[in-house]
Amino acid sequence: MGRSQRSKVEVHGSLYLSPEGADWPNHPWWPGEPVGGGGGETAPIVSALSPNETYIGSPDLSVTVTGEGFTAGSVVKGDGVPKATTFVSATSLQFDLPAADLAVSRTINIAVSNDGGPDSDFKVFNVAGVAPVAPTLTALTPNSVTAGSSDASIVIDGTNFDASSVVMLNGETPLTPTAIGATQLTFTLPANWMINPATFQMSVITAAGTSNALPLTVAAAVANPTITSISPDTVPVGSSDTQITVTGTNFDATCGVSLTDIAVASVFVNATTMTATIPAANFQYEGSTMPIKVTKPGATTSNAVNLVVGPAAPTGPVITSTIPAACLVGETPSVSVMGTGFTSSSVVYLDGAQQATTFIDSTLVQFFIPAASTAAADVIDVTVSNDSGATHSPPVSFTVTAAAARGKKKR
Numbered sequence: 001m002g003r004s005q006r007s008k009v010e011v012h013g014s015l016y017l018s019p020e021g022a023d024w025p026n027h028p029w030w031p032g033e034p035v036g037g038g039g040g041e042t043a044p045i046v047s048a049l050s051p052n053e054t055y056i057g058s059p060d061l062s063v064t065v066t067g068e069g070f071t072a073g074s075v076v077k078g079d080g081v082p083k084a085t086t087f088v089s090a091t092s093l094q095f096d097l098p099a100a101d102l103a104v105s106r107t108i109n110i111a112v113s114n115d116g117g118p119d120s121d122f123k124v125f126n127v128a129g130v131a132p133v134a135p136t137l138t139a140l141t142p143n144s145v146t147a148g149s150s151d152a153s154i155v156i157d158g159t160n161f162d163a164s165s166v167v168m169l170n171g172e173t174p175l176t177p178t179a180i181g182a183t184q185l186t187f188t189l190p191a192n193w194m195i196n197p198a199t200f201q202m203s204v205i206t207a208a209g210t211s212n213a214l215p216l217t218v219a220a221a222v223a224n225p226t227i228t229s230i231s232p233d234t235v236p237v238g239s240s241d242t243q244i245t246v247t248g249t250n251f252d253a254t255c256g257v258s259l260t261d262i263a264v265a266s267v268f269v270n271a272t273t274m275t276a277t278i279p280a281a282n283f284q285y286e287g288s289t290m291p292i293k294v295t296k297p298g299a300t301t302s303n304a305v306n307l308v309v310g311p312a313a314p315t316g317p318v319i320t321s322t323i324p325a326a327c328l329v330g331e332t333p334s335v336s337v338m339g340t341g342f343t344s345s346s347v348v349y350l351d352g353a354q355q356a357t358t359f360i361d362s363t364l365v366q367f368f369i370p371a372a373s374t375a376a377a378d379v380i381d382v383t384v385s386n387d388s389g390a391t392h393s394p395p396v397s398f399t400v401t402a403a404a405a406r407g408k409k410k411r
Contacts, residue, residue: 043118044069049110053126058102063125065093065112073115078108078125102127134209135160140202144217145189146298147197152189153178154216156204161185164207169193169200171213194218222299223250230292230305235278236313237286246274248294248302256295259307263295283309317341317384317393326399331374337365337384339393349383349392369398377402 046067054061065076068091076085076095083095093112101108109122137158145152156167160182167175167187179186185204193200197220201213227248235242246257249272257266257276266276274294282290291304319339327333337348340363348355348367355367365384373380381395 044112044114044120046112046120046123049123049125054102055129055131056105056127057131059099061097063095063097066091071114074112077111132208133160135204135206135211137211137214140214140216144219145194147194147218147221149194150191153186154189155186157184159183162206166205168203168205219298224300225250225255225294225296225302227294227302227305230307234308234310235283237283237309238312239283240280242278244276244278246276247272254297258293258295260290285309286311316391317346317386319384319393319396322382322396322398326401327374328403329374329377329400332369332371334366334368338363343386345386346384350380374400
């Protein structure tokens, strides 16, 4: 008499044979006889996937499966499809998800079976979102520091920064940011990197990739400028734009001149001289005092020297000197009168007497001393008038001296 057919039945991860001739689901003897006679085949346990997600369009991806009960015959399945599997240990397997499985948004159920036995419970692998984008850098602030400085805080502007961001110095030395935002991060450059002049290439890496690099310069220490004087140091109230000369030390082509800490047009002349043009608007109020300074990138601003707004300049002619300033009795020299405010109407007066005058320019007129004025030793007042003698410049003295006595010849 032949044996009746028996069925293989999976119950709680193990295979069993139903009793002969039995309607096994309703049979009181359950769950039956394990296949192989001994204990049933127990399914492995999957506890985690690493990674457990990726972005849409990802390339081939290696995934680690962590769990229990893995064997050399373990096979990973994705949605029931076997994947090429590498046995690492009883608690670890590796397999690859091909790019074709990651082309669209989806979930993949990952399970493991041992030697064709029952599948484990599955873990879900997610394919979603767009590919992460590597960061880009647009600016460093500051982009230059001075050799010998203490720790310097540097701000990086850019895009696609995230919590995984790390600043790289020359692509080799990682520096942990002190603050991170999507478009800006801050890091500290240690003092030991600023001992000597150098140029570093700064970049940022994230899980998505490495940014472009921007240069950060460690510049040699700069000598601070100083001011010793300015000329003129007093300008009459109501003056037009006025050029001043600034004298000092450690000037260079990068220097600028400031008036009350506001930059004015300036010209570098040499290491000790600069010129600056002060706008007329600064000369409206007599008695005003304005500090002049020299600025220099990377250096301390110079000391201040005050420019003063003084009384209004004289409106008429002013004599500063005559050449010559004296003559002997009986001489009738040509005299050059130097000064300011002379016009084509200017006339020289000697002790109030008008003299024939030649106008050269606004700073020079000439005349001849008449014999009558040098007939005897005297001190003569020289003045200049631009308005036919109605007003005169302050007088300047011209001296007529007696001729020196001549000694007798020796025999």
